[in-house]
Amino acid sequence: xxxxxxxxxxxxxxxxxxxxxxxxxxxxxxxxxxxxxxxxxxxxxxxxxxxxxxxxxxxxxxxxxxxxxxxxxxxxxxxxxxxxxxxxxxxxxxxxxxxxxxxxxxxxxxxxxxxxxxxxxxxxxxxxxxxxxxxxxxxxxxxxxxxxxxxxxxxxxxxxxxxxxxxxxxxxxxxxxxxxxxxxxxxxxxxxxxxxxxxxxxxxxxxxxxxxxxxxxxxxxxxxxxxxxxxxxxxxxxxxxxxxxxxxxxxxxxxxxxxxxxxxxxxxxxxxxxxxxxxxxxxxxxxxxxxxxxxxxxxxxxxxxxxxxxxxxxxxxxxxxxxxxxxxxxxxx
Amino acid sequence: xxxxxxxxxxxxxxxxxxxxxxxxxxxxxxxxxxxxxxxxxxxxxxxxxxxxxxxxxxxxxxxxxxxxxxxxxxxxxxxxxxxxxxxxxxxxxxxxxxxxxxxxxxxxxxxxxxxxxxxxxxxxxxxxxxxxxxxxxxxxxxxxxxxxxxxxxxxxxxxxxxxxxxxxxxxxxxxxxxxxxxxxxxxxxxxxxxxxxxxxxxxxxxxxxxxxxxxxxxxxxxxxxxxxxxxxxxxxxxxxxxxxxxxxxxxxxxxxxxxx
Amino acid sequence: xxxxxxxxxxxxxxxxxxxxxxxxxxxxxxxxxxxxxxxxxxxxxxxxxxxxxxxxxxxxxxxxxxxxxxxxxxxxxxxxxxxxxxxxxxxxxxxxxxxxxxxxxxxxxxxxxxxxxxxxxxxxxxxxxxxxxxxxxxxxxxxxxxxxxxxxxxxxxxxxxxxxxxxxxxxxxxxxxxxxxxxxxxxxxxxxxxxxxxxxxxxxxxxxxxxxxxxxxxxxxxxxxxxxxxxxxxxxxxxxxxxxxxxxxxxxxxxxxxxxxxxxxxxxxx
Numbered sequence: 001x002x003x004x005x006x007x008x009x010x011x012x013x014x015x016x017x018x019x020x021x022x023x024x025x026x027x028x029x030x031x032x033x034x035x036x037x038x039x040x041x042x043x044x045x046x047x048x049x050x051x052x053x054x055x056x057x058x059x060x061x062x063x064x065x066x067x068x069x070x071x072x073x074x075x076x077x078x079x080x081x082x083x084x085x086x087x088x089x090x091x092x093x094x095x096x097x098x099x100x101x102x103x104x105x106x107x108x109x110x111x112x113x114x115x116x117x118x119x120x121x122x123x124x125x126x127x128x129x130x131x132x133x134x135x136x137x138x139x140x141x142x143x144x145x146x147x148x149x150x151x152x153x154x155x156x157x158x159x160x161x162x163x164x165x166x167x168x169x170x171x172x173x174x175x176x177x178x179x180x181x182x183x184x185x186x187x188x189x190x191x192x193x194x195x196x197x198x199x200x201x202x203x204x205x206x207x208x209x210x211x212x213x214x215x216x217x218x219x220x221x222x223x224x225x226x227x228x229x230x231x232x233x234x235x236x237x238x239x240x241x242x243x244x245x246x247x248x249x250x251x252x253x254x255x256x257x258x259x260x261x262x263x264x265x266x267x268x269x270x271x272x273x274x275x276x277x278x279x280x281x282x283x284x285x286x287x288x289x290x291x292x293x294x295x296x297x298x299x300x301x302x303x304x305x306x307x308x309x310x311x312x313x314x315x316x317x318x319x320x321x322x323x324x325x326x327x328x329x330x331x332x333x
Numbered sequence: 334x335x336x337x338x339x340x341x342x343x344x345x346x347x348x349x350x351x352x353x354x355x356x357x358x359x360x361x362x363x364x365x366x367x368x369x370x371x372x373x374x375x376x377x378x379x380x381x382x383x384x385x386x387x388x389x390x391x392x393x394x395x396x397x398x399x400x401x402x403x404x405x406x407x408x409x410x411x412x413x414x415x416x417x418x419x420x421x422x423x424x425x426x427x428x429x430x431x432x433x434x435x436x437x438x439x440x441x442x443x444x445x446x447x448x449x450x451x452x453x454x455x456x457x458x459x460x461x462x463x464x465x466x467x468x469x470x471x472x473x474x475x476x477x478x479x480x481x482x483x484x485x486x487x488x489x490x491x492x493x494x495x496x497x498x499x500x501x502x503x504x505x506x507x508x509x510x511x512x513x514x515x516x517x518x519x520x521x522x523x524x525x526x527x528x529x530x531x532x533x534x535x536x537x538x539x540x541x542x543x544x545x546x547x548x549x550x551x552x553x554x555x556x557x558x559x560x561x562x563x564x565x566x567x568x569x570x571x572x573x574x575x576x577x578x579x580x581x582x583x584x585x586x587x588x589x590x591x592x593x
Numbered sequence: 594x595x596x597x598x599x600x601x602x603x604x605x606x607x608x609x610x611x612x613x614x615x616x617x618x619x620x621x622x623x624x625x626x627x628x629x630x631x632x633x634x635x636x637x638x639x640x641x642x643x644x645x646x647x648x649x650x651x652x653x654x655x656x657x658x659x660x661x662x663x664x665x666x667x668x669x670x671x672x673x674x675x676x677x678x679x680x681x682x683x684x685x686x687x688x689x690x691x692x693x694x695x696x697x698x699x700x701x702x703x704x705x706x707x708x709x710x711x712x713x714x715x716x717x718x719x720x721x722x723x724x725x726x727x728x729x730x731x732x733x734x735x736x737x738x739x740x741x742x743x744x745x746x747x748x749x750x751x752x753x754x755x756x757x758x759x760x761x762x763x764x765x766x767x768x769x770x771x772x773x774x775x776x777x778x779x780x781x782x783x784x785x786x787x788x789x790x791x792x793x794x795x796x797x798x799x800x801x802x803x804x805x806x807x808x809x810x811x812x813x814x815x816x817x818x819x820x821x822x823x824x825x826x827x828x829x830x831x832x833x834x835x836x837x838x839x840x841x842x843x844x845x846x847x848x849x850x851x852x853x854x855x856x857x858x859x860x861x862x863x
Contacts, residue, residue, distance in 0.1 A: 025858060070858070075683055077855040098685040109676025112607065114614040119607070126603035127684035127691070129596065155614070171680070366764035374629065374771050375636075381777035382636040382644070504621045508628040517632050522639075524717075 014084075015179055015210040016049035016072060021081035023067050041067040043234035044081075049212060051178075054205045056225030057214045060331055064234040065214040069181050072212070073103050085179060099128065102177035104168050106184045113157040117148055117167050120156060121174055128175040142170040146200075162193035169200065179210045186220060198224060218324035228323075230330045237330045245326045252277055254319045255292045255300055261311030262288040269307045275300065278329050287314065293321065293329060368397040368451045369458070375517050376459055384518065388544075390459045392516035394451035395543050396536065398444035398479045399507050405440050406486030407493060407503040437483040444479040463547060470546035470555050477559055478539030481566025485535060488573030494580040515540050535569070538562035600686045604694025612702060619702050622663045625766060626655035626703075630710045633776050634718050645720040646803045646810060649711050651775035654799050656706025657741045658769045664699040665745025666752045668692050669850070682854065689746065689847040696745035700738045722806070729805035729825055737798030740832055743839035744794070750846035754853070774799060778813060794835035801828035 023042040029035050042064040049055040059065050070076040072083050074094045083090035088097045104110075111120055118139060125135045143149045146166040156164065165185075172180055182201070186194040201224060205211055215221055221228045222242045230238040230245070238245055267281045270292060277293040294300050298318055305313070372393040379389040452475075455461040489506050493499040511517060513527075514536040520528055531537045539562055542555040612619065630652035637644035664671075669692065672678040681691055714720040724730050751758045770776065772790045779790045790796050801824075803810045808821045816824035 095685050103683055110680045115610045123603055123607050126599055127686040370767035374767055377777050377781050378633045384636045500621050504624040508624050511628050511632050
């Protein structure tokens with residue numbers, strides 16, 4: 001892999017600059033009576049990413065993560081605001097930006113399944129203008145790096161999910177970009193493959209790449225990212241290092257209650273308890289799990305037992321708050 | 334659910350499905366532009382080749398039923414499989430025959446409409462003289478052709494259950510009619526070895542009957558041809574139905590519906 | 594900025610690879626031209642005249658049309674179905690260059706109809722076909738192919754900009770066969786259709802191809818009274834000019850397509 005540093009910087013000093021990005025979609029519904037409405041996907045997002053940083057953007061589905069990435073990668077025109085990548089304007093200097101970034105949008109797509117991995121990579125290398133003399137060498141290196149050399153000439157449709165993911169990633173690196181945008185890279189993957197993917201992401205950062213990653217797995221953001229922006233409803237509600245974010249909930253513990261017979265009624269009651277900052281509930285059929293954030297810690301147990309007196313309690317645990325808890329607090333308000 | 338209700342709901346469903354897949358703009362295009370331009374193409378080729386233009390115009394006018402009764406029917410049947418709805422349909426207790434036939438019915442009426450429009454074009458744009466026509470006989474010939482060609486469509490559609498791509502079959506069989514059925518030239522112009530195949534298609538008989546009706550023959554005179562056409566049409570429909578049932582049984586045995 | 598011809602070639606090659614993987618997808622698009630040509634051959638059989646020029650060459654022309662209307666029309670949607678549209682758009686290459694490669698390959702596959710018809714014509718109908726000027730024949734064929742491809746670009750962008758344009762595909766093919774003078778001289782058509790014929794680049798192309806095949810044809814061509822070479826030159830010049838106009842229109846349409854995609858986030862009109 002070629003080492004790259006600040007090859008293409010315009011001198012702004014920052015790899016990515018998002019300044020009050022906003023995206024509003026006009027949506028027309030209905031066939032007979034056409035009603036027009038506006039959907040604000042991203043209200044106001046601002047942040048900066050340094051060179052060589054692994055920056056995370058987390059948030060629930062529909063929060064605006066993918067829309068933000070699409071604006072930063074020239075796929076969408078912002079309704080207002082500025083997006084600069086490597087100092088180039090994403091709106092006006094589109095080709096310059098596209099030449100220098102890599103994008104991996106994840107999911108089971110982005111590859112021509114009826115042809116081989118080599119053909120896929122060669123094709124995209126041509127679309128990115130990778131010089132011919134470098135192309136073949138780089139394709140081979142990428143396939144080696146991703147562990148796909150043996151099956152390089154087989155059709156992609158014969159690949160496992162994990163192999164497709166790795167090929168996806170290889171395609172995102174075909175132009176040896178300085179900045180790589182990864183949109184939910186491990187979603188839908190088996191645990192071992194996810195671990196492998198995260199290892200590769202870390203390796204890329206070690207080689208000097210800048211990475212912007214979106215995810216809704218908090219532990220992933222915790223493990224990988226130097227800083228994390230939390231997006232909710234099209235706005236950033238927090239931007240800090242993972243440990244900085246955990247401070248939001250440092251004053252609290254998480255009391256995890258596992259039981260049976262717990263319903264929304266009980267959950268609502270918990271929300272009313274003064275010292276409970278947030279409640280998240282998983283109400284399954286066979287059992288229900290509640291997570292209460294409270295500064296009270298073990299003192300809350302008496303109240304728990306009171307509220308759940310008509311239900312069965314299997315277990316109560318008291319835990320240190322994780323990034324996920326911080327996120328839940330930030331996202332559920 | 335009684336047979337008639339099944340028949341009716343199957344017909345309505347097929348119509349709606351067609352409108353979903355062919356939106357109204359496409360339906361209108363197919364109705365007017367398609368038949369007119371196809372007739373125009375062959376008429377001009379006929380003029381250039383100094384062939385019988387009247388023969389060509391009439392032939393294309395009747396052949397226009399096949400866009401609905403063959404092309405659409407094959408695609409609707411084929412789509413059922415690929416849209417995954419087939420398993421659900423087969424799981425219902427509904428009696429099979431009305432279900433099977435109901436599906437094609439709306440296309441029969443659509444086909445008759447296509448033919449009517451095309452005959453109109455033949456008369457008023459290409460100047461075919463219909464003065465001697467026995468109208469009743471012609472109408473019967475057209476209606477019967479639409480019905481029997483729907484049977485043909487159901488047969489091929491049923492065949493498609495065993496294969497991947499209904500569109501290929503729909504194209505092949507709708508257009509093959511132009512060669513085999515005496516649409517643009519008499520069946521006798523085909524190589525002798527191939528001529529017998531023409532008589533598998535109900536359209537061949539329909540064209541003979543229709544041409545005779547236009548020349549002035551009445552219903553009684555064209556009846557023998559129509560009877561033959563009906564027999565062929567019913568036979569095709571029955572084979573199609575048997576294929577459909579055999580496919581259903583095969584699916585029950587192997588557990589494969591969607592995966593062929 | 595990747596080199597234009599490299600992108601076009603790469604897209605062409607990718608289309609070839611897909612065709613090798615799934616050759617059957619071309620069939621539905623070529624059946625109509627094949628059948629129409631076979632019927633024409635049968636109608637021509639009992640008459641005298643240079644019908645080989647029409648049946649075989651016209652058959653190739655119609656094959657190109659048939660495949661271009663559908664395959665090129667849906668070229669951008671094809672990327673969508675593959676799940677690769679966003680990746681292709683976000684590459685620095687221009688989308689129009691990518692689709693050009695694909696459009697050329699589609700026209701080429703359509704041309705295979707000519708070979709099928711040639712086999713039937715020679716074997717079944719005893720048509721004999723010699724080519725009087727092979728070089729000009731090849732050049733005319735190539736340029737006509739490029740002209741059809743350019744039209745394919747217009748279809749590709751138009752079909753994405755408007756769903757109603759897509760609805761027209763079903764009705765577009767046969768009128769094109771008529772108006773391009775593939776199977777009969779345009780002179781036979783009513784005068785008010787003639788402008789539509791002359792506006793199509795390939796109409797001039799097929800005239801040139803026929804001239805290159807048989808020098809006697811010139812009396813029936815657009816340039817009766819001129820020498821075949823001059824006639825071919827005029828045909829090709831006009832076709833090239835028209836094709837350049839197509840490319841210009843397509844360029845504008847593609848810009849609209851990309852702009853719409855970047856504003857609304859979707860390619861196809863809802």
